[in-house]
Amino acid sequence: MRPLLRLGALAALAALAGCASLPEVPAKPGPFEPVTATAAPSDRGTDTENDLSPYGFDVAERISVRVRNLGCFSLSTGSGFAVDTTTLVTNRHVVEDSAELGLSTYDGRDVGVRAASIASLADLAVVRTDGELPEVPELATKDPERGDTITVVGYPQGGRLTVTSGRVIARTTDPLNLNLGEVLVTDAAVEPGSSGSPALDKRGRVVGVVYAMNAAGQSFIVPVSTVHELLEDDAAFDEVEKSSLDCE
Amino acid sequence: MTSTPTASSGSTTPVDDAVEGAPEETPAGESPSPESSAQDPPTAGTASAGSPPDPLAPGSSGSASPASSPPASASPAESPEEGEPEPAPRHLAEEAHARHLADDQRLYDPTRRRRARRRAWILSSTLAVLLLGAIAAGAYLWQVAEAWEARDAEWRGHAETLGGDLASTRGELADTMAELEVVRGQLDQAQRRISELADEKARLGDEHAVVRQLADYQERVSQVATTVVAALDACIASQQRLVIWYAAADEAAQADEDADPAPVAPDRAQLVTLTARVDEVCRAAQEAKDALQEELDG
Numbered sequence: 107m108r109p110l111l112r113l114g115a116l117a118a119l120a121a122l123a124g125c126a127s128l129p130e131v132p133a134k135p136g137p138f139e140p141v142t143a144t145a146a147p148s149d150r151g152t153d154t155e156n157d158l159s160p161y162g163f164d165v166a167e168r169i170s171v172r173v174r175n176l177g178c179f180s181l182s183t184g185s186g187f188a189v190d191t192t193t194l195v196t197n198r199h200v201v202e203d204s205a206e207l208g209l210s211t212y213d214g215r216d217v218g219v220r221a222a223s224i225a226s227l228a229d230l231a232v233v234r235t236d237g238e239l240p241e242v243p244e245l246a247t248k249d250p251e252r253g254d255t256i257t258v259v260g261y262p263q264g265g266r267l268t269v270t271s272g273r274v275i276a277r278t279t280d281p282l283n284l285n286l287g288e289v290l291v292t293d294a295a296v297e298p299g300s301s302g303s304p305a306l307d308k309r310g311r312v313v314g315v316v317y318a319m320n321a322a323g324q325s326f327i328v329p330v331s332t333v334h335e336l337l338e339d340d341a342a343f344d345e346v347e348k349s350s351l352d353c354e
Numbered sequence: 355m356t357s358t359p360t361a362s363s364g365s366t367t368p369v370d371d372a373v374e375g376a377p378e379e380t381p382a383g384e385s386p387s388p389e390s391s392a393q394d395p396p397t398a399g400t401a402s403a404g405s406p407p408d409p410l411a412p413g414s415s416g417s418a419s420p421a422s423s424p425p426a427s428a429s430p431a432e433s434p435e436e437g438e439p440e441p442a443p444r445h446l447a448e449e450a451h452a453r454h455l456a457d458d459q460r461l462y463d464p465t466r467r468r469r470a471r472r473r474a475w476i477l478s479s480t481l482a483v484l485l486l487g488a489i490a491a492g493a494y495l496w497q498v499a500e501a502w503e504a505r506d507a508e509w510r511g512h513a514e515t516l517g518g519d520l521a522s523t524r525g526e527l528a529d530t531m532a533e534l535e536v537v538r539g540q541l542d543q544a545q546r547r548i549s550e551l552a553d554e555k556a557r558l559g560d561e562h563a564v565v566r567q568l569a570d571y572q573e574r575v576s577q578v579a580t581t582v583v584a585a586l587d588a589c590i591a592s593q594q595r596l597v598i599w600y601a602a603a604d605e606a607a608q609a610d611e612d613a614d615p616a617p618v619a620p621d622r623a624q625l626v627t628l629t630a631r632v633d634e635v636c637r638a639a640q641e642a643k644d645a646l647q648e649e650l651d652g
Contacts (some may be wrong), residue, residue: 116478132498135505140512162547172556176563179571183560205567208559214552216559264560266553 142300150253166306167212168241170259173200173233173302174208174247183264187304187312188239189232195333196302197317198224198231198284201346206211209231211240212267225336228328229284229317232343238341243304246311250290258316258325260303270295275324282318282326290314290327300325575649582646585639592632599628 173184173196183201186209194209201222209217218236224301225231250256254274262268272294280289294321296303305314305327314327336342599620606619621626 132495132502134498138505138508138511138512140516163548174556174560174563176567179567181560181564206563208563210552210556210559212552213548214555265558266549298543322560 129331140296142145148167163212164269165241165243165310166257166259166269166304169239169243169304170212170261170267172210172219172261172264172267174210174264175200175202175204175206176206177203178205183261183299184301185260185299185303186233187259187302187315188242189245189337190220191238192220192235194233194235194239194293195315195337196231196233198229199317200302201231201233204346209233213240215240222346224346225342226344227286227342228336229282229330230315230328230336232337243306244311245334246307246313246330249331250305250307250313252276254313255260255290255308256305256313256327257307258292258296258300258303258305260296262297262301263299265299266313267273268278277329279347280326283318284317285328285332287332288329289317290329292325292327294325295323296325510652575646578642578646578649582639582642585635585642589632589636589639592635596625596632599625 119351166312168353169187171186171188171194173186173194175182175184180203182200186194186200188198189195192306201224204222207219209219217239220234220236222234223232233244250324251272255271256274257269259267259269272292275291275293277288278291290305292305294305294316296316298319300316301318303316304312305316307313312333313330315330315333316325318326320326602619603622603625
């Protein structure tokens with residue numbers, strides 16, 4: 107009987123050991139509750155690839171404003187961009203010697219001008235508007251570095267809204283002596299009429315203002331640090347008197 | 355359960371001692387029974403008396419394990435002493451016989467039988483419990499398997515439904531993508547058109563501004579020209595009137611000489627004053643004309 111007892115004990119031990127080595131005892135399935143996945147549509151308004159606004163235009167296109175300078179029997183055009191809903195930044199030479207200033211947006215809407223101010227230390231000007239501007243971009247906190255890609259959005263030759271790209275080539279002193287401090291040189295193609303166009307970085311932030319070009323096809327940009335300095339200084343801009351805009 | 359000395363204690367235990375001590379070889383705790391002690395004497399006496407070999411001994415020794423033979427021949431009991439017969443076969447037979455007796459004793463020992471029954475009961479109970487457990491586990495697992503099979507069927511059905519929905523949704527997606535492409539094309543076209551219209555409007559605005567400025571200028575020029583013309587008209591009228599007055603003065607002087615009644619005419623002092631006023635009017639007209647000419651010359 108002893109071998110049988112030992113055999114039984116061994117069998118019991120083997121059974122216990124087998125139970126210990128078995129995976130968890132399977133349980134009965136719970137209630138049948140299939141989960142239906144729901145896919146939420148992506149927000150097209152923040153599409154980074156196309157960066158389309160709900161209006162179908164790029165945000166970069168919506169921030170750019172065409173400026174018309176009607177002088178005494180002369181007409182010139184430039185570009186500008188909003189820094190708030192009723193304030194526009196452009197070049198000083200775009201609004202100088204003007205009898206009448208006119209603004210129009212990307213979709214052809216006219217915006218009235220309330221006042222214009224020009225800076226003496228840089229080729230920059232501020233225009234206050236009567237109506238609201240379509241889009242206000244973000245200003246970058248620091249200047250672009252050499253090699254950074256920029257995008258220029260403006261109205262070359264006073265024509266259609268145009269977007270061009272390029273890279274920052276160098277920093278240099280202003281060859282036209284219009285600006286105090288250094289300016290940026292880029293290879294972005296610009297034309298007369300592009301003055302005042304915003305230069306944007308990859309994230310759509312303003313990193314400078316186009317103000318000149320040379321025969322080599324290079325464009326010159328007032329860096330955003332200068333824009334910040336002047337916008338923060340209330341005395342940096344002198345308002346253009348209305349009488350000086352009258353052409354008698 | 356018994357063991358030969360060769361197996362249990364090795365060759366150091368003499369076969370004689372094993373035979374003599376056969377009762378003591380029972381397992382520990384198994385005291386020899388009275389029956390065994392009653393049956394032992396003849397065997398022991400036979401073994402100790404050195405009686406002649408039992409004819410059955412070879413047969414019984416033959417039934418013993420072969421392992422017992424070598425120790426019989428190789429054990430120290432074989433140490434040759436002259437004049438003594440070979441005891442090995444006889445001892446083996448006795449050992450086997452004693453072993454049978456011991457087995458019989460164990461078999462018929464009540465204590466051992468109770469223990470065996472208790473062990474058998476424990477074993478059977480254990481096996482019964484294990485069997486019941488196995489049956490219960492099997493039943494449970496069978497139910498679980500049935501439930502999972504049902505669940506599998508539900509999931510399959512659900513998967514087929516989802517597959518159908520997926521196929522339908524994919525078709526709708528393809529249609530929607532196609533429509534989206536069309537809408538994108540229309541959007542691009544609309545964007546281009548909006549930009550073109552904005553450009554056209556801006557250019558028209560430019561032209562309008564220029565034209566308006568030119569119209570303002572021309573209006574101002576026209577106003578100036580009207581003023582110049584009026585001034586020149588006034589100059590001419592004044593000069594004509596001055597000519598008439600001079601003629602009247604000459605006619606009055608001629609009448610005095612002929613003693614005829616003289617017409618009313620300005621005297622010389624009045625003529626000088628009138629001439630100065632006409633010159634002033636004509637000078638202003640000339641200045642306005644020169645200014646207009648200068649404006650027109652640009």
